[in-house]
Amino acid sequence: MKQDMIVILDLGSTENTVIAREIRALGVYSEIYPHDITVEELKKIPNVKGIIINGGENNIVDGERIDVLPEIYTAGYPMLAAEHEFAKCEETYTQWPAEEERQAILKAFVFDKCKAEANWNMKNFVEDQVELIRRQVGDKKVLLALSGGVDSSVVAALLIKAIGKQLVCVHVNHGLMRKGESESVIEVFKNQMDANLIYVDASERFLGKLEGVADPEEKRKIIGAEFIRVFEEEARKLEGIDFLAQGTIYPDIVESGTKTAKVVKSHHNVGGLPEDLQFSLVEPLYYLFKDEVRACGLELGLPHGMVFRQPFPGPGLGVRCLGAITRERLEAVRESDAILREEFANAGLDKTVWQYFTIVPDFKSVGVKDNARCFEYPVILRAVNTIDAMSASVEEVDWAVLKKITDRILKEVKNVNRVCMDISPKPCATIEWE
Numbered sequence: 522m523k524q525d526m527i528v529i530l531d532l533g534s535t536e537n538t539v540i541a542r543e544i545r546a547l548g549v550y551s552e553i554y555p556h557d558i559t560v561e562e563l564k565k566i567p568n569v570k571g572i573i574i575n576g577g578e579n580n581i582v583d584g585e586r587i588d589v590l591p592e593i594y595t596a597g598y599p600m601l602a603a604e605h606e607f608a609k610c611e612e613t614y615t616q617w618p619a620e621e622e623r624q625a626i627l628k629a630f631v632f633d634k635c636k637a638e639a640n641w642n643m644k645n646f647v648e649d650q651v652e653l654i655r656r657q658v659g660d661k662k663v664l665l666a667l668s669g670g671v672d673s674s675v676v677a678a679l680l681i682k683a684i685g686k687q688l689v690c691v692h693v694n695h696g697l698m699r700k701g702e703s704e705s706v707i708e709v710f711k712n713q714m715d716a717n718l719i720y721v722d723a724s725e726r727f728l729g730k731l732e733g734v735a736d737p738e739e740k741r742k743i744i745g746a747e748f749i750r751v752f753e754e755e756a757r758k759l760e761g762i763d764f765l766a767q768g769t770i771y772p773d774i775v776e777s778g779t780k781t782a783k784v785v786k787s788h789h790n791v792g793g794l795p796e797d798l799q800f801s802l803v804e805p806l807y808y809l810f811k812d813e814v815r816a817c818g819l820e821l822g823l824p825h826g827m828v829f830r831q832p833f834p835g836p837g838l839g840v841r842c843l844g845a846i847t848r849e850r851l852e853a854v855r856e857s858d859a860i861l862r863e864e865f866a867n868a869g870l871d872k873t874v875w876q877y878f879t880i881v882p883d884f885k886s887v888g889v890k891d892n893a894r895c896f897e898y899p900v901i902l903r904a905v906n907t908i909d910a911m912s913a914s915v916e917e918v919d920w921a922v923l924k925k926i927t928d929r930i931l932k933e934v935k936n937v938n939r940v941c942m943d944i945s946p947k948p949c950a951t952i953e954w955e
């Protein structure tokens with residue numbers, strides 16, 4: 522292993538991830554471990570240069586004060602009691618130490634006390650992971666559901682580099698992908714990276730199951746269940762697969778709750794596959810934050826557009842073609858979305874706006890085309906910014922850009938005679954309409 526490591530022991534402080542990120546920003550790798558880790562377990566972690574014990578008001582769990590094992594204090598590692606150091610700082614500044622102040626404390630600890638080397642970078646990360654993956658997998662085969670999203674794409678690129686054709690990627694096109702998206706997965710992974718890629722066009726199957734289903738929750742359930750069924754069928758056709766690769770990333774784990782934090786959502790659910798189809802997991806992005814996943818993707822040579830792809834919901838365009846999905850409205854969503862993306866890119870907005878897309882509702886309005894009355898669907902535009910998707914504000918798009926998008930949609934998209942803009946923040950609205 523190439524990189525030095527600073528271990529953070531988790532006594533329930535919500536600042537743990539912030540500290541891990543700040544240490545990584547100094548170029549030194551850092552991971553968070555449970556508070557009750559033993560010295561024996563600690564010694565198995567490679568290159569540990571120092572330990573940060575970080576608890577806060579949370580280190581009382583079920584009425585009991587929790588601490589690290591006494592043996593940790595005498596194990597000989599340089600130690601920083603973060604809360605204590607930061608609290609000293611607080612006395613002087615009467616508030617939570619400013620970012621620079623905290624960073625100065627961390628910097629002094631990491632470099633002066635622990636003598637850690639700033640050798641955490643994506644090149645070393647990729648080299649280490651390639652070695653670890655090869656060690657874990659040996660000559661066995663690994664299966665990956667490759668959606669084309671950032672995480673699964675980076676996992677695929679990393680595994681291709683490590684084990685080449687021992688990786689079997691399955692890309693399921695549920696017919697609700699954006700324009701050109703499945704094609705780009707095939708182009709990048711099959712044509713350029715020579716991956717072992719199975720492409721399953723299940724569009725008809727999904728659209729058939731969804732026919733006449735108008736309830737949003739019901740639609741989501743059908744899409745999710747059908748996705749697992751298609752993936753399971755493909756997995757059963759393959760022989761000798763021992764591992765399943767997943768794009769689990771650090772925030773997924775941190776949000777799942779540690780021993781000292783409440784479980785927000787469960788993770789490690791192997792895509793809902795049946796009992797007899799359980800595999801061992803390969804999760805090479807397990808310790809990365811989202812921006813590090815993107816940096817890893819760039820290091821592996823993935824195209825910029827794939828690495829910086831805006832978030833796209835699992836049920837895809839299905840939740841943007843409101844009510845019971847019809848082919849003509851789905852086509853209108855897909856084509857208008859492509860125009861919106863193209864014009865946002867032309868205006869440079871693709872680099873700054875968090876998420877932008879179009880919606881087609883299941884009602885019509887009266888219009889006039891070629892001097893005749895028409896009765897067609899509206900297209901709704903949505904462009905939002907957010908940090909964590911829990912709340913969101915609306916991007917104030919330039920009028921000229923909106924006008925260009927509107928003109929193009931009205932001219933190029935069939936069955937559409939009106940364009941509207943959704944300017945509702947979240948809350949009260951959600952980002953998606955269904």
Ligand code: XMP
Nearest residue numbers: 832833834835836876910947951952953954
């Ligand atoms: P809402 O509509 O809840 O969306 O404000 C918040 C963010 O989550 C995305 N989203 C999903 N992502 N599967 C996903 O992977 C889903 O079922 C799903 N539903 C919503 C949405 O696009 C937005 O970024």
